[in-house]
Amino acid sequence: MDASWRDHLVDEGDGTMRIKAHGAMRVDARLVTDMGHMMRHGDDRGPEQLVNTASLPGIVGEAWAMADWHYGYGFPIGGVVATDVNEGELGGAVSPGGVGFDINCGVRFLALDATKDDIPNLKKLAGRLAGRIPAGGSGKGGVDLSRQDLNELLMGGASAALDLGFGLDSDLPMLESKGCLPTQEANVSQRAVERGLKSLGTLGSGNHFLELQTVGQVVDERTATAWGLHEHQLVAMIHSGSRGLGHQVCTDHVRSLESTYRQTDQGWTNDAWGYTLADRQLAAAPIHSREGQAYLDAMNAAANFAFANRAVLAERLRTVLRLELGVDGEARTLYDVAHNIAKVEDHHVNGKGCTCCVHRKGATRAFGGDHPEVASVFSTTGQPVVVPGDMGTGSWVMAGPINGSNQAFGSSCHGAGRALSRAQAKKLLDGKTLKRDLENRGIRVHASTPNVLSEEAPDAYKNVDDVIKLTQRAGLARPVARMNPLAVIKG
DNA sequence: ATGTGC
Numbered sequence: 001m002d003a004s005w006r007d008h009l010v011d012e013g014d015g016t017m018r019i020k021a022h023g024a025m026r027v028d029a030r031l032v033t034d035m036g037h038m039m040r041h042g043d044d045r046g047p048e049q050l051v052n053t054a055s056l057p058g059i060v061g062e063a064w065a066m067a068d069w070h071y072g073y074g075f076p077i078g079g080v081v082a083t084d085v086n087e088g089e090l091g092g093a094v095s096p097g098g099v100g101f102d103i104n105c106g107v108r109f110l111a112l113d114a115t116k117d118d119i120p121n122l123k124k125l126a127g128r129l130a131g132r133i134p135a136g137g138s139g140k141g142g143v144d145l146s147r148q149d150l151n152e153l154l155m156g157g158a159s160a161a162l163d164l165g166f167g168l169d170s171d172l173p174m175l176e177s178k179g180c181l182p183t184q185e186a187n188v189s190q191r192a193v194e195r196g197l198k199s200l201g202t203l204g205s206g207n208h209f210l211e212l213q214t215v216g217q218v219v220d221e222r223t224a225t226a227w228g229l230h231e232h233q234l235v236a237m238i239h240s241g242s243r244g245l246g247h248q249v250c251t252d253h254v255r256s257l258e259s260t261y262r263q264t265d266q267g268w269t270n271d272a273w274g275y276t277l278a279d280r281q282l283a284a285a286p287i288h289s290r291e292g293q294a295y296l297d298a299m300n301a302a303a304n305f306a307f308a309n310r311a312v313l314a315e316r317l318r319t320v321l322r323l324e325l326g327v328d329g330e331a332r333t334l335y336d337v338a339h340n341i342a343k344v345e346d347h348h349v350n351g352k353g354c355t356c357c358v359h360r361k362g363a364t365r366a367f368g369g370d371h372p373e374v375a376s377v378f379s380t381t382g383q384p385v386v387v388p389g390d391m392g393t394g395s396w397v398m399a400g401p402i403n404g405s406n407q408a409f410g411s412s413c414h415g416a417g418r419a420l421s422r423a424q425a426k427k428l429l430d431g432k433t434l435k436r437d438l439e440n441r442g443i444r445v446h447a448s449t450p451n452v453l454s455e456e457a458p459d460a461y462k463n464v465d466d467v468i469k470l471t472q473r474a475g476l477a478r479p480v481a482r483m484n485p486l487a488v489i490k491g
Numbered sequence: 492a493t494g495t496g497c
Contacts, residue, residue, distance in 0.1 A: 073492090102492040139494060195494075206492055247493050340492085 003044050005051045011035060015473030018062075019047065024266070024278060025054040025063075032067040032078075032413070032474045037466065041419065046076040052278040057286070058083035058092015060349045060356060064408045066363045067470040068417025068462060073097050074281030077362035077418075080411040083287070085344055085355050090273070090286030096257065096295055097281050098359030100340040101250045103299055104306035105208075105241030106176070107386040108314050108336040109397060111227075112234040112321065114328035116214050116486065119234075125212070125324040126444035126487035132316050133210050135203040135491040136448030139244065143200040143312060150196050150305075154186035157304030158336075161311035166201075168333075171311065173375045175336040176365060176383075179307040181300035181343075188245065188298045189252050195244030196305055201312035205452060205491030207415070208240045209391065210317060213483040216394065220480040223381045223399050227334060229481055236321075236331060237395060237483070238313045239388050241340065246302035253295045257283040260291075287344075287357050296342065303341055310336060334397075335384035337364045339414040347409050358409045366400035366412035366477045374400075385477045389416045389464030391445070391456060391488045392438055396468050398477040412477040416464035425460035426451060434458075438488075447490040456490060 008020040012030075017038065019029040029050045031038075046069045053075055054063040060082055069078030074097030083092025119125055134141025145153070152160040158179025161167055172178050188196075203210060215233045218224045229235070242249075258280055261268040268280045275284065285292035314333065321329035342359045349356070364386070369379045378384065382400035389395045398412060406412075420428065431453030435445050447453045454460070468479050 100492070105492070137493075137495075199494095204492075205495095208492085241492070244493065251493085 003048065005047050015470045019051060021054065025051060026059050027054050028062045029054045030062040031065040031069060032470050032476065034470065037470060041462070043071055045071040049074065049076040050079060052282060053079060053081045055278055056081065056083060056093045056095065056282065056284060057275055058087040060084050060354055061409065064411065066411065066413040067467040068362065068413045068415050070418045072361065073100065074279055075359065075361050078413065079359065079361045080363045080408050081359045082347065082356035082409050085287050085357050091288040092286070092357060093275065093284035094287045094292045094296060094342055094357050095282055095284035095359065096250050096253045097283065098361055099250070099299060099342050100361045101247045102241035102340055103246035103249060104303035104338045105340045106306060106310065106336060106338040107388055108238040108310040109334045109384065109386045110236045110314060110317070110331040111229060111334045112328065112331050114234045114325060115232045116234060118325055118328040120324065122444055122487060125320065126446060128320050128324060129210065129317070129487060129489050130446035132320050133203055133313065133489050134201065135205070135489055137205045137491070139199050139202060142198045142202045145197050145200055147193070150193060151186060153200070153308040154188065154301040154304055155183060156180055157307035158311045161308035166315045167311040171333040174333045175307060176338050177373065179311070179336065181303045183297050183300040183304065185297055186301035187294065188249050188301050192245050192248035192252065195248050199243040199245065200309055201316060202243060203240050203313065203489065203491050204243055205448065207456060208491050210313065210489040211237045211391070211485055212487040213237065213395065213485055215481050216484040217482045220399065220478060223480045226381050227384065235483060236317060237386065237388055238310055238317065240309055240313060242302045242306035243309060245305050249298045249302040253298065254283060257285055257291060299342065303338065335386060337386050339364055347405065356409065360411055362414050363411045364414045365410055366406060367410045368401040368404045370403045385412045387413060387415060387464070387468065390458045390461040391485055391490065392458035393464055394485065395483045396464065397480050398468065398471065399480050400477055406476045408476055413467050413471045416461040416467055418460060419462045420460045422455045425455045425457060429454040429457040429459055443485050444487040445490070446488070452490050
């Protein structure tokens with residue numbers, strides 16, 4: 001990799017910077033950023049990775065990095081890369097690295113008809129949540145599933161979870177893709193199955209969390225009202241994904257695809273498909289090839305497991321809220337978004353219709369209110385875009401366009417974005433001090449290890465408010481309301 | 492992100 005992209009960098013002055021196509025790039029790259037933001041994030045590897053993705057076969061439009069971009073596996077986190085599914089004989093590329101290891105990592109956002117004053121005892125509530133929400137690397141505490149149950153979940157996602165007794169009928173329309181992506185065979189490896197049988201309803205570790213929050217500042221009153229949100233209201237975010245099952249699906253397909261590439265003077269080449277990639281971690285298959293279809297089918301099954309996982313976590317949260325708040329504890333799902341996914345969608349590229357495989361890796365869909373996939377309750381506002389920040393600072397809910405799409409294939413940022421690597425954060429930040437500071441501010445924190453607190457400390461992340469401002473400036477989504485943390489359960 | 496390595 002090289003840093004020559006700096007010679008091709010242009011500030012567009014609209015909250016984005018462009019890297020003009022050079023070398024093997026087929027399209028320009030575009031970062032949601034400005035010079036100040038770029039300077040504060042000295043790691044060149046993210047833009048380098050974005051440049052690499054711009055040479056993927058079939059790529060259309062521009063290779064995008066959302067405002068929370070940072071270094072990832074092959075593709076940067078925050079990457080939005082679309083390929084034409086009708087290019088050539090077998091279609092454009094689909095790449096497991098463009099989705100990431102935590103397939104359908106995402107956020108469920110719930111709202112209560114209550115305020116902080118309705119909580120009899122926050123400390124007790126937080127303690128009970130910590131007791132009921134299995135978190136951390138151990139993977140203990142998941143629902144014991146039969147092989148048959150797991151298969152239903154892989155095929156049916158949140159709707160299958162509902163059939164097993166997790167969730168409410170009224171949840172389903174509020175989930176991206178109604179909580180179910182199409183899979184023919186749910187053909188995931190035996191190893192992936194074994195990892196799925198015990199992990200349903202567990203949070204995981206790293207940046208995954210469950211957070212009880214209050215609505216702080218409402219900046220778009222009309223939209224907030226349409227969504228039933230108001231200042232001081234209690235809300236909750238559940239951030240989790242497909243756990244070990246999705247990780248295994250990604251590992252299986254990354255390994256088998258990477259093994260079809262050999263090193264050449266230009267990079268990494270697959271002779272059968274005539275693909276040459278700058279980085280082996282971009283390993284990709286044509287979308288209509290056997291390998292491409294096998295990946296997409298397994299990826300969708302893993303995505304369904306993630307939708308089901310968030311449904312079970314929501315059920316566990318609801319149980320605690322009912323116990324602690326009584327009738328005030330009813331929580332409705334406002335929305336549930338996927339952060340790590342590849343989807344076949346219709347978009348306009350250079351004024352022409354194009355059916356694309358849109359990779360969103362650490363990026364959220366942000367469709368307009370008139371899109372047929374968006375529930376009719378959002379027709380006058382655009383879809384909710386849930387953007388968790390970090391545990392000390394706060395989180396946002398944004399909205400997609402009222403009508404139509406945006407210039408990044410209907411996408412927006414997914415969080416604050418790391419500013420420090422986990423290793424740097426562990427070295428520089430002290431978890432115990434952080435916990436004390438947060439609790440002095442009235443925020444209850446339960447974490448499975450002190451390390452996770454330093455790795456996930458506010459200072460390890462970019463400023464979420466800056467990320468939201470850039471996203472708005474780039475015209476990708478508009479801020480609706482900012483949430484303040486109240487109780488945090490971390491893996 | 493991850494039964495934190497192949």
